[in-house]
Amino acid sequence: MSSTWSLPADIEIPVRHPMAPEPGAQMREHWEKCFGCGSDQPTGLGMTFIAGEGLTVEAQFDVAHRYQGGPGVIHGGILSTGFDEAMGTCCMLLANSVVTAHLEVDYARPIVLGSTLKFSCRIDGAVRRKVYSSAEAYVDGSNAPVATARALFVQIDMDQHFKDTKQFIDHF
Numbered sequence: 001m002s003s004t005w006s007l008p009a010d011i012e013i014p015v016r017h018p019m020a021p022e023p024g025a026q027m028r029e030h031w032e033k034c035f036g037c038g039s040d041q042p043t044g045l046g047m048t049f050i051a052g053e054g055l056t057v058e059a060q061f062d063v064a065h066r067y068q069g070g071p072g073v074i075h076g077g078i079l080s081t082g083f084d085e086a087m088g089t090c091c092m093l094l095a096n097s098v099v100t101a102h103l104e105v106d107y108a109r110p111i112v113l114g115s116t117l118k119f120s121c122r123i124d125g126a127v128r129r130k131v132y133s134s135a136e137a138y139v140d141g142s143n144a145p146v147a148t149a150r151a152l153f154v155q156i157d158m159d160q161h162f163k164d165t166k167q168f169i170d171h172f
């Protein structure tokens with residue numbers, strides 16, 4: 001891994017929201033039409049999420065053949081989408097709405113179609129509206145990560161952020 005990513009010196013460990021799902025409980029989709037998690041998005045990844053202890057979340061999805069990049073292996077953009085969704089959902093442990101400001105991925109191993117891809121995610125800390133997260137991805141039978149990622153999410157005001165696209169809420 002060759003990341004130059006570093007956490008800011010003034011980072012603080014945020015408090016898990018008291019209403020966050022209990023460890024072991026499923027975490028909800030943030031938007032039913034979302035490509036990553038939406039239950040009403042048939043071409044999407046259909047990711048699922050389990051709250052872990054502290055500021056952690058486990059996530060997964062099955063690598064369908066339509067996610068193919070090279071012959072027989074996952075497309076790198078799909079893998080980064082999985083990280084984005086899993087780490088973003090991890091930020092929901094703080095009960096804030098966030099969007100991705102920065103995401104970087106190290107691809108360590110090819111991931112074969114038909115695999116179940118599992119993500120271990122955590123919140124590393126927060127500064128003002130910024131929430132820092134990191135994660136690893138695994139496939140069954142592999143002890144070493146097949147990919148790792150780091151990301152910065154920024155808390156938003158939903159009404160303000162989606163003020164120009166509200167028509168999509170009623171569009172479907």
Ligand SMILES: CCCCCCCC/C=C\CCCCCCCC(=O)SCCNC(=O)CCNC(=O)[C@H](O)C(C)(C)COP(=O)(O)OP(=O)(O)OC[C@H]1O[C@@H](n2cnc3c(N)ncnc32)[C@H](O)[C@@H]1OP(=O)(O)O
Binds near residue numbers: 085
């Ligand atoms: C797919 C949509 C999902 C919607 C989710 C709705 C909420 C649901 C709840 C929970 C979901 C969890 C699951 C989600 C999973 C999927 C998430 C995605 O894929 S989101 C789509 C892709 N991302 C965007 O489209 C953002 C586009 N960018 C922006 O809208 C703005 O740039 C934004 C909001 C990120 C920041 O803009 P400003 O005007 O509000 O604030 P400023 O002052 O610029 O930044 C705030 C702080 O962040 C730093 N910052 C911003 N961008 C940075 C960057 N790229 N690198 C480093 N620092 C950055 C700045 O330096 C500043 O830091 P200082 O507080 O001053 O220290």
